[in-house]
Amino acid sequence: MLLSPRAERNWEDLCSVLEEVLEDQSPRQLFALELGSGTGQHVIRFAQKMPFVTWQPSDIKEESRESIMEYIAATHVKNVLQPVHLDASAGWEEWAALSRNSCDIIIAINLLQYSSFKTAQGVFNGSGQLLEQNGLLITYAVYAINGTITPSCNEHLDAELRQMNPEWGLPDVDVLRQLAYGNGLRMERMIEMEEYYKCLIFRKL
Structure with a gap:
């Protein structure tokens, strides 16, 4: 199994956000798709805390999908489906x-900052098609706002990402808001998280 120290640190805060935004929907069974599930630590924790949600993890990397399968087997969670490519x-x-x-x-x-703009376009286009009415797209990352990156540690992070891959970098909230609007979604909230991370909550209109 792969282990991400960051995932171990932030899963509780992310879970709190999810529980809050889904609070009024918990009586019914929900279906959630996670894009870029990585190690699988998040989806397992979410499933354990929110049994009223069936989770579909996914990842482009085979090693990540294998790690997710190992977490599912080790924890015996019943509401996480096998990961898909x-x-x-x-x-x-x-x-x-x-x-x-x-x-x-x-x-x-943590998908959008490690992705090309084409991937961001795909995330919003796919969400616009796959979400049911009033469904939610939730993205978690460090963001630029209106073309500005603050503080300096985030500028360094953006530079590091672009050095790793010129197509990567901190996504801009305003650009994402426009992508959302073009795909029938509206940004409802921006929630401040730890270490300058933010959760963006988009709803399908």
């Missing part, structure tokens, strides 16, 4: 055979 930059029709309006929640944790 999913490339968020591809058209939504290629997203693991998921059908239109089939998701209540789509979540992307």
Whole structure:
């Protein structure tokens, strides 16, 4: 199993956000798709805390999918499906055979800053198609705001990401808001998290 120290540190705060935004929906069974599930630590913790949600983890990397399967086996969680290969930059029709309006929640944790703009476009296009009405897209990352990155540690992070891959870097909240609007989503809230991270909550109109 892969282990991310950051995931161990931030899962509780992320879980609190999820529980808050889903508070009024807990009586019914929900379906959630996680994009770029990574090690699998987040989705397992979310599943344990929110048994009323069936979770579909996904990742483009085989080693990540293997790690997720190992976490599922080790924890015996019943509400996490086997991970699927999913490339968020591809058209939504290629997203693991998921059908239109089939998701209540789509979540992307630390995906957008390690992705190309094409992937960001894919995330919002796919969410616009796969979320049911009033469904939620939740993204967690460090962001630029209106073209500005603050404080200096975030500038360094952006530079490091771009050095790793010129297509990576901190996504801009205003650009994401426009992508959302173009795909039938509206940004409802921006929640401040630890270490300058933020959760953006988008709702399908």
